[in-house]
Amino acid sequence: MSKSNVFRWLILGGWMAASTWWHVCKIKLLCEPVLCEPIRYQRPDSPLSIQDGDRFSVTSQKNISFALSEEKPNWMPLQHLLDSLASYLRANRIES
Secondary structure (H helix, E strand, O other), X not given: OXXXXXXXXXXXXXXXXXXXXXHHHHHOOOOOOOOOOOOOOOOOOXXXXXXXXXXXXXXXXXXXXXXXXXXXXXXXXXXXXXXXXXXXXXXXXXXX
C-alpha cells in the first residue's frame, strides 16, 4: 500500500466517524444529557355543559374521551345528552 492510499483511507475513516457523530448527536439528539423526566400531562375530567341561554341546558359529569393513541372518540356516556341536544336543535332551527 502506497503512502497516498494510507492518506485516503485516513480521510475516509475520519469522514465516516464525523458523519456518524453528526447523525447521532445533531440529528437524533442522543448525545445531550436528560435534564429532567418527561412531563406527563393528564387532563382533569371536566364536566360537559351545553347551554342556550335560559331555553336549553344539559350538563354531565362525564365528557368525551379517547382511548390511548386512538382517534375515535368515546361518545357512549354522553349519547342521551347528545340526542336531546340534536332534538332541541331540530325543533329550534332557523330557516334561511
